[in-house]
Amino acid sequence: MSPYFHSVTLDEAKCKGCTNCIKRCPTEAIRVRKSKARIINERCIDCGECIRVCPYHAKKAITDPVSIINDYKYKVAIPAPTLYGQLKSASSRDHILTALKMCGFDDVFEVARAAEIITNETKKILAEQKVQKPLISSACPAVVRLIQVRFPNLIDNILKLKSPMEVAAKIAKDEISKDKKIRQEDIGVFFITPCAAKVTSIKAPLDKQKSFVDGAISIADIYLRILSCLGKIDKVEKLSRAGFVGVRWANSGGESMALGTDKFLAVDGIHNVITILEEIEDEKLEDIDFVEALACQGGCLGGPLAVENMYVARAIIKKFIDEAKEKGLETTSNQDYHYDIVWTGEVEYRPILKLDKDFDIAMKKLETLHVINNGLPGLDCGACGAPSCRSLAEDIVRGNANETDCIFKLREKVRSLAIEMMELEAKMPPVLDKDETSEIKSKKRGDT
Amino acid sequence: MSDGIIRKSFVIPANDFTVAGEASSSVKKMLIQLGADPHKIKKTAISMYEAELNAVIHANGGVAEVEIDRHKVFIRIKDEGPGIPDLELAMQEGYTTAPDSIREMGFGAGMGLPNMKRYADKLEIATEVGKGTVVEITVFLTDNEKEDH
Numbered sequence A: 001m002s003p004y005f006h007s008v009t010l011d012e013a014k015c016k017g018c019t020n021c022i023k024r025c026p027t028e029a030i031r032v033r034k035s036k037a038r039i040i041n042e043r044c045i046d047c048g049e050c051i052r053v054c055p056y057h058a059k060k061a062i063t064d065p066v067s068i069i070n071d072y073k074y075k076v077a078i079p080a081p082t083l084y085g086q087l088k089s090a091s092s093r094d095h096i097l098t099a100l101k102m103c104g105f106d107d108v109f110e111v112a113r114a115a116e117i118i119t120n121e122t123k124k125i126l127a128e129q130k131v132q133k134p135l136i137s138s139a140c141p142a143v144v145r146l147i148q149v150r151f152p153n154l155i156d157n158i159l160k161l162k163s164p165m166e167v168a169a170k171i172a173k174d175e176i177s178k179d180k181k182i183r184q185e186d187i188g189v190f191f192i193t194p195c196a197a198k199v200t201s202i203k204a205p206l207d208k209q210k211s212f213v214d215g216a217i218s219i220a221d222i223y224l225r226i227l228s229c230l231g232k233i234d235k236v237e238k239l240s241r242a243g244f245v246g247v248r249w250a251n252s253g254g255e256s257m258a259l260g261t262d263k264f265l266a267v268d269g270i271h272n273v274i275t276i277l278e279e280i281e282d283e284k285l286e287d288i289d290f291v292e293a294l295a296c297q298g299g300c301l302g303g304p305l306a307v308e309n310m311y312v313a314r315a316i317i318k319k320f321i322d323e324a325k326e327k328g329l330e331t332t333s334n335q336d337y338h339y340d341i342v343w344t345g346e347v348e349y350r351p352i353l354k355l356d357k358d359f360d361i362a363m364k365k366l367e368t369l370h371v372i373n374n375g376l377p378g379l380d381c382g383a384c385g386a387p388s389c390r391s392l393a394e395d396i397v398r399g400n401a402n403e404t405d406c407i408f409k410l411r412e413k414v415r416s417l418a419i420e421m422m423e424l425e426a427k428m429p430p431v432l433d434k435d436e437t438s439e440i441k442s443k444k445r446g447d448t
Numbered sequence B: 001m002s003d004g005i006i007r008k009s010f011v012i013p014a015n016d017f018t019v020a021g022e023a024s025s026s027v028k029k030m031l032i033q034l035g036a037d038p039h040k041i042k043k044t045a046i047s048m049y050e051a052e053l054n055a056v057i058h059a060n061g062g063v064a065e066v067e068i069d070r071h072k073v074f075i076r077i078k079d080e081g082p083g084i085p086d087l088e089l090a091m092q093e094g095y096t097t098a099p100d101s102i103r104e105m106g107f108g109a110g111m112g113l114p115n116m117k118r119y120a121d122k123l124e125i126a127t128e129v130g131k132g133t134v135v136e137i138t139v140f141l142t143d144n145e146k147e148d149h
Helices: A020-024 A049-053 A066-071 A081-086 A093-102 A111-127 A141-150 A152-157 A164-179 A196-203 A219-230 A244-250 A270-281 A310-327 A359-375 A389-397 A407-426 A436-445 B022-034 B038-058 B100-104 B112-119 B143-148
Strands: A008-010 A030-033 A036-039 A059-061 A074-079 A187-193 A215-218 A264-268 A290-294 B006-012 B062-068 B072-079 B122-128 B132-140
Touching: A008 A036, A020 A030, A020 A049, A049 A059, A066 A187, A066 A215, A066 A219, A074 A081, A074 A093, A074 A164, A081 A093, A081 A111, A081 A219, A081 A244, A081 A310, A093 A219, A093 A310, A111 A164, A111 A244, A141 A152, A141 A196, A141 A270, A152 A270, A152 B038, A164 A187, A164 A196, A187 A196, A187 A219, A196 A215, A215 A219, A244 A310, A264 A270, A270 A290, A359 A389, A359 B006, A359 B022, B006 B022, B006 B038, B022 B038, B022 B062, B022 B072, B038 B062, B038 B072, B038 B112, B038 B132, B112 B122, B112 B132
Parallel strands: A074 A187, A187 A215, A264 A290
Antiparallel strands: A008 A059, A030 A036, B006 B062, B062 B072, B072 B132, B122 B132
């Protein structure tokens, strides 16, 4: 397996070694060792669940500092639609985009526009008969990674289209280099993101192609600058061009609603997503053509790098969706853009749960795992550093843990050792034994 | 396991849809950990789930016995339910005897046995009215095993 990049990391100094993150992780990718959480890299799908749940803010996503934009001559910001939901004081989308541009960019290009291009293409693909249904949206990279590790049978159902972020970056670079006569390599395109997993898709794209995005800046990191620029706007530039269809992508269900079919299902929250993917894999889900599955509760608005409460953000973004409808902003048409937006690389199965590459050895390990698991208390307390008794049993057969890591097992051992000590204590070498009662005792025991 | 076979048995509870499917999910999980081919895992999971659900719907539950070895998964689901009066009819898609209460819940569409037949490599059903039903499902984990049977 090639070295695997992922963006969620641990701030060791802040980590107290509690069990909050290990319990929430959908791929059981975290263990506590030596009072610190350890992320098992190849298991992490960057869903951001641990970032949200950590009470000490010890989990974070690697993003780029705002200063990264200075590495390029011409700087372009491509904001995720989620950004609009973060700024309740802004009176229009143009205000937000103008303020964003004032943060040091030469231009902005809405990812929402590219989302509309993806919508148009998805409609076309859905109309084809030969595709495996239901199509599963690839908009959420954490979900695609989840499928790679847990649902190999659903890899063919993934909508193999590039993400709105990638398409936006490509269009921005092409348009600017043509209109302004600037070399592509001098243009830096930066994604303004609520999402940890998107950072990973820039640094290690799913289809293993090179990303057109040059950096990812967390909404949380740039938020205050935008806010302060909002107050200093002299002239509002007309920068908003996406229609309501694209803006609505920030909401869970937004991508589906644009497709013009009722046969869709939108699910958000990684644990809910797992339940639905199980249903699809077991063919229990009928009459659904499109599944929009988003790792974060509330969709991208609930992203771990967003600042505004997800429900509040939803209310704010509704205002901008309505605004786009009122202004009659046209949905971006694909006719102006002739890009190949289909994935070129392969998405492969990563069997991280496999116990051994040899089937016979895996059988032995599995059997041992069951025996060990049956001997564990089944409390799933997490005190051993693994999320559940079963995962401790799994760690033991993989050689990464011991049975006495279980505090109950350890306690049992101490107890039986203590009983044995007590028993031994009662025994005296006969030559030294002056106690009558113990003599009787030994007779009773039959050591005459 | 000394003979290279993993054996597991599960109790299938009566009329409890919330736990129906637990046996097939745990077999699925075992096969994933063994590193079996994803497609074979799917075949096993679906055919076993259907058999499990049939036992829940029609037969007041039952037991599932599972044997996994290098080459195949063998599943035997036994119940002491009413039996199937006309097996040929029951094998037809859409034929159902599930009561309305079950169909209102979205189950009992008459796809149970047809789906089992579709996904199992080998399906044997022994049934006697008033006594019960034994369903035996085999899914081969390696491709070259098929010809032997």
